[in-house]
Amino acid sequence: MSVLNTISSKEAIDLEYNFGAHNYHPLPVVLNKGDGVFVWDVEGNKYYDFLSAYSSVNQGHCHPKIVNAMIDQAKTLTLTSRAFHNDQLGRYEQFITSYFGFDKVLPMNTGAEAVETALKIARRWGYEVKKLPINKGKIIVCENNFHGRTTTIISFSNDPIARDNFGPYTDGFIKIPYDDINALEIVLNKHDDIAGFLVEPIQGEAGVYVPADDYLKNAKALCVNHNVLFIADEVQTGIARTGRLLASCGNCSCPNKDCSATAEVKPDILILGKALSGGVYPVSAVLANNSIMNVITPGSHGSTFGGNPIAAAVAVAALEVVKEEQLTANADRLGKLFRAQLNNYILSSSIVKLVRGKGLLNAIVINDSEDSDTAWNICLKLRDNGLLAKPTHGNIIRFAPPLVMTEEQLLDCVQIIVNTLKTFE
Numbered sequence: 001m002s003v004l005n006t007i008s009s010k011e012a013i014d015l016e017y018n019f020g021a022h023n024y025h026p027l028p029v030v031l032n033k034g035d036g037v038f039v040w041d042v043e044g045n046k047y048y049d050f051l052s053a054y055s056s057v058n059q060g061h062c063h064p065k066i067v068n069a070m071i072d073q074a075k076t077l078t079l080t081s082r083a084f085h086n087d088q089l090g091r092y093e094q095f096i097t098s099y100f101g102f103d104k105v106l107p108m109n110t111g112a113e114a115v116e117t118a119l120k121i122a123r124r125w126g127y128e129v130k131k132l133p134i135n136k137g138k139i140i141v142c143e144n145n146f147h148g149r150t151t152t153i154i155s156f157s158n159d160p161i162a163r164d165n166f167g168p169y170t171d172g173f174i175k176i177p178y179d180d181i182n183a184l185e186i187v188l189n190k191h192d193d194i195a196g197f198l199v200e201p202i203q204g205e206a207g208v209y210v211p212a213d214d215y216l217k218n219a220k221a222l223c224v225n226h227n228v229l230f231i232a233d234e235v236q237t238g239i240a241r242t243g244r245l246l247a248s249c250g251n252c253s254c255p256n257k258d259c260s261a262t263a264e265v266k267p268d269i270l271i272l273g274k275a276l277s278g279g280v281y282p283v284s285a286v287l288a289n290n291s292i293m294n295v296i297t298p299g300s301h302g303s304t305f306g307g308n309p310i311a312a313a314v315a316v317a318a319l320e321v322v323k324e325e326q327l328t329a330n331a332d333r334l335g336k337l338f339r340a341q342l343n344n345y346i347l348s349s350s351i352v353k354l355v356r357g358k359g360l361l362n363a364i365v366i367n368d369s370e371d372s373d374t375a376w377n378i379c380l381k382l383r384d385n386g387l388l389a390k391p392t393h394g395n396i397i398r399f400a401p402p403l404v405m406t407e408e409q410l411l412d413c414v415q416i417i418v419n420t421l422k423t424f425e
Contacts, residue, residue, distance in 0.1 A: 009042055027390055029383055034061025037402045037409055039388065048413050050382075050389040050401045055204070055236045055361065057279035058331075059321045060404035066278040069317035070310055077309045082302060092312035096285060099319055100246070100270060104293035106286045107307035111235035111273035112148025114284035117301060118269045119152065119198070121288065122229050123172075124295040126195030130227055137195040140187055140228075142178040146205030147198065147233055178203055179211035181218045188226045196229035196269070201247035204236040207396035208363035210356055216248055216265045223268070229292065232267035235284065236361075239275040240322050240403055243332030243359030246270070258328050268292060278318035283311045327403040331359035334410050338362060338399070341414045351424045362399045363392070370394030378424055387416045 007015075009030040029047070033040040037060060039049045052058060059066060073088065080086045093105050106121070108114045119139060126137035141147075141156045154162050155169035163169075174191070176183040178199075188194060201216055203209040223230040237247035245258045248265045269292065273284035282305075305311070322328065339362060342355040351374075353365045368374040375391035382389055392398050401413065 007042060012042065027379060027383060027388065029388065036060040037405045046386065047383065048387045048401065048409070048416070050387055050399050050413065052400050052402050053279050054274065055241050055400050056274040056277075058239055058241055058275035058327060058403045059278040059318060059325075060402040061279070063278050063280075063318075063321055063404075065321055066280050066314060066317045069313045070280055073310045073313040079305065079308045079310075081304050082307060086309045086312075088309040088312035089307045092307075092316050095316050096319065097287065100272075100287055101266070102270065102287040103289040104287070106288075106293065106296060106301065107311065108284045108286065108303055109282040109305050109311070110148075111271070111284050112150050112153060113303065113306075114235065114271045114273055114286050115147045115198075115233060116150055116152060117286045118231050118233075118271050119196075120301060121269060121286065121292060121296060122196035122198075122231060124300070125229060125292050128295050129291070130195065132193050132195060136193045138172050138174055138191060138193055139195060139231075140174045140176060140184065140197040142199055142203070143175050144178055144203055144206040144209070145198075145200060146203070147200075147235075178206075178209065179215050181212075181215060181222070184219055185222055188222055188228065194226065194228045196231045197223050198231040198233060200233050200237065202237050202242060202358060202361060204361065204398070205392055207365070207393045208357045208361055208398055210358055220265045220267075229268040230265075231269040231271070233271045234267075235271055235273040238270075238272050239319070240328040240331050241275065241359055241361050241400070242357075243328060243335050245322075245328055247358065247361075258323060275322075276318060277311070277314045278321065280318075281311055281314045283315045283318075285315075322403075325404065330405075331403045334405060334407060335359040335362065337407065338410060338414065341411070342417070345418050345421070349421065349425065351421055357399075360399075360401055360403055360405070363396050364399070366395040366397065368395050374424065378420060381420050381423065382417065385416050385420050387413055387420075 012030040030042050031039045032042050037048055038046055040046050096105050106117055108117055123137050126132040127134055143158055147153045149162050152170045154166055156173035157163050174187055176187055220230045232248040234246055248267055270287040277283035339355050346352050351367055353367045355364045357363055366375045371394055375395050375397050379389050379391055389397050389399055
């Protein structure tokens with residue numbers, strides 16, 4: 001252990017390269033400590049974290065309440081499997097269903113697992129409730145989506161890196177353009193075998209693409225009219241990240257940012273993950289009302305670790321932190337400030353074309369082609385200047401700091417970003 005504690009960045013990177021599968025291309029920085037909005041590398045350099053583990057650490061790195069919940073539970077009982085009851089799961093299930101306004105929750109571990117779970121629920125609902133012809137039920141999805149990388153999910157992805165040479169692919173999905181309500185209506189009118197519509201309220205991996213203000217509301221209305229389940233993948237966008245508890249209700253008329261139970265765009269099936277644990281443990285969940293969730297019966301779905309005592313205790317603590325520290329309102333306020341500051345810079349910039357986002361999920365589009373390395377080089381320079389971010393889709397840089405960030409810290413980060421971008425003008 002003493003050797004690992006004194007490892008250099010080069011040594012750590014070489015070990016990963018030599019002994020790990022090359023399924024990621026990380027920014028060349030080796031982190032070994034995190035606290036709040038900051039992380040440190042093995043050489044002791046301090047950085048603002050502007051990725052938040054893809055919005056997993058909304059509550060900040062190593063939040064003491066969440067970490068202590070994990071430690072306390074780990075000392076008592078870690079895992080029973082679902083062969084037996086444990087004293088934490090029911091409490092968690094009552095808490096999270098009340099928190100988001102649903103009857104039932106099906107606990108899982110990772111975001112991709114939760115998406116797969118939602119697809120299974122929707123299909124079984126389609127056959128047993130909607131009475132679709134068996135094995136003919138279809139799910140509508142959007143182009144440029146990112147819901148994970150399992151075999152089923154990549155079957156409806158159009159990302160060649162995630163998809164190529166992993167076939168044969170799973171049938172039963174219809175792809176339509178994102179943010180195109182007419183395309184959705186055409187498919188719903190054309191097909192009478194649709195079980196659900198799976199959508200990201202904001203497409204994060206696609207470059208923080210924010211749809212039109214009325215897109216989700218109109219999509220939900222179409223789903224209701226056609227008796228199709230509206231399935232919201234809020235693994236990245238949910239739990240206060242976009243300045244609302246859920247991004248799917250981000251444009252509703254309700255003034256309560258922490259509302260989901262009475263939102264105009266309440267999903268029929270809600271998929272959560274990432275920040276559901278504050279980044280300290282793999283926890284994901286699928287929520288729905290009894291009329292949908294009751295199609296799941298003993299043996300029809302399961303997970304050895306899903307709903308384990310640690311996950312249950314951690315998730316409750318993580319969700320309590322969001323409300324206790326008013327992270328939803330903070331994300332809303334600081335996100336507006338961030339975009340205003342960046343837009344002011346863009347007025348005289350030749351390197352940045354636009355900034356877009358909601359809350360503290362934002363991105364800038366670099367004025368270069370998708371196959372250029374400009375965005376990557378900017379991120380390297382940002383690292384040198386004390387801020388960590390990562391490109392997506394070649395010429396887009398995503399900015400998503402922990403929601404515990406203060407206004408003073410945000411403005412400091414804006415200055416770092418602007419000063420860095422100026423060197424590329």
